[in-house]
Amino acid sequence: MNRLFFRFFILVMLSISAAAFIVYFAINRLFGDPLDSIARRQAAAQIFLLEQYIDQAPADEWLDRLNRVREVSGVRFELVPLSEVRKQISGQDAAGFERGGVVLDIGRKAFYRRVDLVGERYIGSNDEALVAQDLPIDIGFALSMEAVRYLIVALVLLIPIAAWSRSHWQGLQQLSDVADRFGGGELGARAHMEPEDSIYPLAERINHMADRIERLLDSQRNLLHSVGHEIRTPIARLEFALELLRDVAENPALDKRINAMEGDLRELKELVNELLGMTRLDAEPHLQRKRFDLGSALAHCSETLPPSEGMALEMELGEKLGQINGEQRLLERAVGNLLRNALKYGTHTVRLSAVRMNDVVQVAVEDDGPGIPYAERERVFEPFYRLDRSRDRNTGGFGLGLSIARKAVELHGGTLAVGTSALGGARFTITLPG
Structure with missing residues (x-):
């Protein structure tokens, strides 16, 4: 400004x-x-x-x-x-x-x-x-007098212009602050100005826009939250019914069909959990920060991974990673999503590394899979966006894991970017303030 x-x-x-x-x-x-x-x-x-x-x-x-x-x-x-x-x-x-x-x-x-x-x-x-x-x-001497004359004219012009601009500057500064707060997740932030202020009409339009966006986001969040919770009840009923049906079923073909239906229910249940997770991230932009040991948190992420045949997980954690300030559960989820994504697309090796450089901590997750084309490296972070399913040997996932990971990292003031790994596949790099 x-x-x-x-x-x-x-x-x-x-x-x-x-x-x-x-x-x-x-x-x-x-x-x-x-x-x-x-x-x-x-x-x-x-x-x-x-x-x-x-x-x-x-x-x-x-x-x-x-x-x-x-x-x-x-x-x-x-x-x-x-x-x-x-x-x-x-x-x-x-x-x-x-x-x-x-x-x-x-x-x-x-x-x-x-x-x-x-x-x-x-x-x-x-x-x-x-x-x-x-x-x-x-x-x-004569030119100096002329210069003084023009300087006086300039001051006489600039002083009222400065006084007139000051009110504009203060109003724009307030609007800039409101925009920063609103963009940071404080959806109730509004510009409060008097009708006689010079940029009052602009502030009113920005407030109306903010009201409209807040209502839309609240409606979307409430819809996802309500739908997610409402769907859980029929899912639980179906799981119970399938268990009863399995007890009375004696036909192997029927038993196989029951297993497939249970797999679909698990997938639907995971989708509901992911949607509710995204809703919570949007609804709670302010973290419950506390300092925690980064090395222990990353080790815990690797321990909670599901078993994957033929895949090796390499850990390269630098010395003196120390502690960082943030919400451990949320960062562990972000790293966990990246690791599960790497296990899904990798061929033989997945590598988790971390290093501290001055006031910055970098955590990288790499794999030896097919990688991500340059044109799609930003789109993979969009909700429900997935690459060609032919590249996914398990044909699983909903396209929400990377989106949730980026949201979690950005809430900590960091960045999540994707590039090419030395292993030949994709490299996801989390950069966090130390």
Whole structure:
């Protein structure tokens, strides 16, 4: 948010600077160089002496008056050959000089004027010019005054703009805080503003949007929760009925069919448990954190895995993993889901590794299976999304395990990403703050 107003401030300053340059070039184009006007004002006393004292002298007294001015003035008045002056000026200055005007040379702090044009005013020669040097011209001082003037204008503009922007900044800051809290799972977060606030209409629309999203999520969560609990009752009844049917069944074909039905019921029961697990993660975004030993938790995850024929689990836990702050049960479930997924897709080997690097802990689960195509590495974390079932030798799962694992990791402020393993299959990496 600060970046927005900083850019606005820079834009205003650049606009004022551009306006200053445009003003300068416009005045220069229409009325002449403003620096020349400034220099003439600074040298006005010497020009006044020339035009009102020396020029007004009779022809035979002109040189005497010039000498008296030389004695009392700090400016050096000299008579120089006309040819030398013509070498130093050009363009419009040269034309003005030939007409008898006073031509300023700001760089040399001097001005030039022809002595005599018609041979009637001055004692002298048409081949001479009067040069006044060491004039009290200080363009730097004048430019400093102009800079101060524009700075005052800029401040006069920026102060009310800053006061006007401050209310916007505070309102936007509040909206940003509400968005962060809402995105973090605090669905009741709202922006509270007065109707006279500048961004009140935007805050109202964001509040309406948040109300709508909260209602939709509550409805979805309640539906999943209710359906999950309601389905458990008929599942339990079916399990009981199948047990009774097995006791009275004497036909092997019927017994085989009962086993298949029990497998379907187990699958349905697992699906309900996964759905309820996702619902709890969404409903309880705030964890019951406490510090626990990471190495022991990872070892426990490996011990709770179901047996898998022909699969070897390698453990590479780094030294000094230490403790981390979080909810042990939830992180164990995330790692357990990744391990079960690796056992399902792996061919012979699954590897669980962990290492601590400064303030970060990385836990990796790898397998030697077919891997995950690059284009689908983000989609596998979507609920109910599964890769081609032909890659799943057990044709099991509901596509919820990876989604639950990512949710659990993100609730701890970490990330879960998938890449390619050195074993040849997929590598899931959990990164957690240490």
